[in-house]
Amino acid sequence: MTSHPVFIDLSLDEQVQELRKYFKKLGAEISSEKSNKGVEDDLHKIIGVCDVCFKDGEPSQIDGILNSIVSIMITIPLDRGENIVLAYCEKMTKAPNQPLGKVCLQSLWRLFNNLDTASPLRYHVYYHLVQVAKQCEQVLEVFTGVDQLKTQFTNCPPSSEQMQKLYRLLHDVTKDTNMELSSKVMIELLGTYTADNACVAREDAMKCIVTALADPNTFLLDPLLALKPVRFLEGDLIHDLLSIFVSDKLPSYVQFYEDHKEFVNSQGLNHEQNMKKMRLLTFMQLAESNPEMTFDTLTKELQITEDEVEPFVIQVLKTKLVRARLDQANRKVHISSTMHRTFGAPQWQQLRGLLQAWKENLSSVRDGLTNVSSAQLDLARTQKLIN
Incomplete structure (x- = not known):
């Protein structure tokens, strides 16, 4: 992030005085004289009118003004700075357009990075950063993943309630774009x-399920069933729908939709997208136990026409969830491997058996190499005796 200092070469008192004069000149209701209560009172009054510069100023000039405010703000002791920081963050969310939103985003980043990493105020600044990032379509500039997010607060982890609030905001700002x-x-x-x-997380649990079902790139859904808030939804329609996507085939979804069309639509789920996903999940499940499938089987199980089989299989292969080969001449699909839809005890047992087989095969190879080595040594000794 770039900086455009305006008054930073001045002393703290001089910076405050110049900022007061600047905002008064712009028509803000503020005195040009310093407060006799100290710099904190000055900052409160300056921040209270700082958005007046949004009306006519150039983005680069506004960035410099905001940078000056931040340079003063970070000198305030932590125990007296919370209200000032929160007031400033609120002002930064009021940018009237995207170019100024980006300026406000830069200013909040500057404040965030200049606060001590152990400061609890970093959480509040970051929360507003995300809000501003959404306004100017720069979310990925401030949030790229959960792991990256956690590193921001290593030295001062927010409370569970604070993180829940932040996660809800991040879900809201990413749901339409990522x-x-x-x-x-x-x-x-x-x-x-x-x-x-x-038990109080019902709404969050429902949002989580709907988001996962609607995501065209999420196919392994059974981990959701283990989440405690999701368990509390057992018996509800949304839990029944999730269970279908976890382990049932396409006909089960079709029947569910026929019985509960209004519910599915009310959740913001697209029926055609659901059908597309369920066809893929059904194909994966069939592939687990059928290394070879005929076109007739696929048209019946997936409820598609024979002309749609080849394009469908090509789409499946693009997901890299299944490795397969089309055999148009014999109207078959040959499966090499597939990702499991669910990964429970049977899959762990299967993996255990596979690893055990590998272990036995490696032991056989090792024994074979040992025998070959021994034979070579014996042959060498024999040749030496003969010579």
Whole structure:
């Protein structure tokens, strides 16, 4: 982020005086004289009118003015700076257009990075950063993933309630542009609840399920069933729908939709997208136990025409969830491997068996190499005796 200092070469008192004069000149209701209560009172009054510069100023000039305010703000002791910082953050969310929004975003980043990493105020600044980033369509500039987010607060982790509030905001600002990231945020949010308070997370749990179902790139859904807030939804329609996407085939979804069309639509889910996803999940499930499938089987199980089989399989292969080969001549699909829809005890057992087989094969190879080595040594000794 770039800086445009305006009054920073002046002393603290002089900076305050010049800022007062500047804003008064712009027509703000503020005295040009310093407060006799100290710099904190000056900052409160300056911040209270600082948005007046949004009306006519150039972005680069405004950036310099805001930079001057930040340079004073970071000198205020932590125990007396919370209200000042919060007031400034609120003002930065009032930018009237995108260019000025970017200026405000830069200013908040500057403030965030200049606060001590152990300061609890960093959380409040970051929360407003995300709000401003949404306004100027710069969310990925401030948030790229949950792991990156956590590193921002290593030295002063926010409370569970604060993180829940932040995760809800991040879900809201990413749901329309990055559904995969939004889904991960919601899963992280549900992970912050314990058995004691999971019952109050009903709305968050429903949002999490809907986001995951709607995400065209999320296919492994059974981990959601283990989340405590999701368990509290057992018996509800949304939990029934999730269970279908976790382990049932396409006909189960079709029947559910016929019985509960209004519910599915009310959740903001698209039926055609659901059908597309369920076809893919059904294909994955069939591929687990059928290394070879005929076109007739696919048209029946997936409720598509024979002409649609080849384009469908090509789409499946693009997801890299399944490795397969089309055999148009014999109207078959040959499966090499597939990702499991669910990964429970049977899959762990299968993996255990596979690893055990590998271990036995490696032991056989090792024994074979040992025998070959021994034979070579014996042959060498024999040749030496002969010579």
